[in-house]
Amino acid sequence: MLGRTWLSMIALTIGLVLGAGTSGLTQQPPPTAPPTAPPPGGPRPAMGRHPHITRAAGALRNAARQLGEAAHDYGGHRARALELVRQAEGELREAIAYARAHPGEFNEPK
Numbered sequence: 001m002l003g004r005t006w007l008s009m010i011a012l013t014i015g016l017v018l019g020a021g022t023s024g025l026t027q028q029p030p031p032t033a034p035p036t037a038p039p040p041g042g043p044r045p046a047m048g049r050h051p052h053i054t055r056a057a058g059a060l061r062n063a064a065r066q067l068g069e070a071a072h073d074y075g076g077h078r079a080r081a082l083e084l085v086r087q088a089e090g091e092l093r094e095a096i097a098y099a100r101a102h103p104g105e106f107n108e109p110k
Helices: 002-026 051-069 074-101
Strands: none
Touching: 051 074
16 A cells, blocks of 8 residues: 555656646747847848947947956956047047038938
């Protein structure tokens, strides 16, 4: 009688473990936000009147973040690179300010 109880308990435990494991595999993953960047060669989202400057600014923000997270100083070169990236970000801000101040220079061809 005791052997049947153990056998039943083992079978029940195995069934619960297998059932829980497979239910996790069959569930749909939670919805995620669409990717911010389109796949290469695909259509690009509207990026305002200056899409190349906007993309460059995003790339510089990413570069600054990566340089800030780097573990080593590389003999001062990482810090210098970060300084230059910050300088380039400033130049892009000035470029956008210039474009806003001189809108006639940036008419798109028809």
